[in-house]
Amino acid sequence: MIPGLHHYLIVSALLFSLGLLGVVARRNLFVVYMGLELMLNAANLALVAFSRFHNNLNGQVMVFFIITVAAAEVAVGLALLVALYRKRQTAHVEDLTTLKL
Amino acid sequence: MPQFTDLLFYALAGLTLLFGFLTVLNPLSRSPVTSAMFLVLTILSMAGLFVLLHAFFLAAVQILVYAGAVMVVFLFVIMLLDLKEDERRHFNQVAVGLGGLSALAIAGTLVAAVVKSVPAVAPAGRLAEGETKALGRLLFESHILPFEILSLLLLVATVGAILITKKDLR
Numbered sequence: 001m002i003p004g005l006h007h008y009l010i011v012s013a014l015l016f017s018l019g020l021l022g023v024v025a026r027r028n029l030f031v032v033y034m035g036l037e038l039m040l041n042a043a044n045l046a047l048v049a050f051s052r053f054h055n056n057l058n059g060q061v062m063v064f065f066i067i068t069v070a071a072a073e074v075a076v077g078l079a080l081l082v083a084l085y086r087k088r089q090t091a092h093v094e095d096l097t098t099l100k101l
Numbered sequence: 102m103p104q105f106t107d108l109l110f111y112a113l114a115g116l117t118l119l120f121g122f123l124t125v126l127n128p129l130s131r132s133p134v135t136s137a138m139f140l141v142l143t144i145l146s147m148a149g150l151f152v153l154l155h156a157f158f159l160a161a162v163q164i165l166v167y168a169g170a171v172m173v174v175f176l177f178v179i180m181l182l183d184l185k186e187d188e189r190r191h192f193n194q195v196a197v198g199l200g201g202l203s204a205l206a207i208a209g210t211l212v213a214a215v216v217k218s219v220p221a222v223a224p225a226g227r228l229a230e231g232e233t234k235a236l237g238r239l240l241f242e243s244h245i246l247p248f249e250i251l252s253l254l255l256l257v258a259t260v261g262a263i264l265i266t267k268k269d270l271r
């Protein structure tokens with residue numbers, strides 16, 4: 001079967017749910033963060049597929065912007081993780097219970 | 102007779118999903134370094150999918166920025182912090198069960214929506230070629246303001262990251 005738009009969208013949907021699985025199931029903050037990156041990439045794949053099959057390059061411009069914003073977001077997020085590790089000596093979700101009632 | 106690029110799509114899609122799964126739930130290793138390595142492989146096979154979609158510039162950007170810069174920062178921080186005790190902890194079974202359930206639910210919803218609403222045959226019209234020249238024109242002619250704002254955002258993020266990681270925050 002020749003791969004069409006829906007093939008790419010299904011791959012993107014499955015990748016997105018894998019990222020969600022990582023965010024919900026894992027307890028290490030770094031792996032949670034990687035799950036977030038996976039979800040972002042899944043959205044990028046859907047945008048590029050739409051862009052190609054609808055003959056409109058604006059989708060690719062959007063993906064370009066998303067990749068750049070994701071790079072900035074990773075820099076700030078990892079800085080926050082480093083600051084957290086300095087204060088609490090942990091990168092584990094279960095050890096962070098300060099806001100728990 | 103399927104074309105070579107069609108087979109390539111299935112291979113790359115399978116690899117992307119396999120590496121994505123190994124990123125989040127690797128049965129053999131819980132080390133974040135292993136996860137990061139598999140995330141690099143996921144991103145590389147996704148760059149292959151971008152090439153199949155004729156988004157050559159984005160494939161290059163994906164490899165340079167994601168696999169190159171972002172993942173190097175990830176690995177750098179993980180190794181800097183030296184997270185040893187995580188490998189001794191086991192998966193939280195309840196969390197894995199609930200996570201699997203929610204992932205299945207959202208995957209089912211999305212796939213059902215795609216199958217229902219997107220026509221199964223590719224449209225016969227022209228396909229966007231995504232050549233770099235046209236993309237650059239679009240970027241620097243009609244999207245120049247967001248582009249410049251983005252450079253400012255990167256500067257702010259860099260300064261913020263340095264400030265946050267400083268030892269004595271005052």
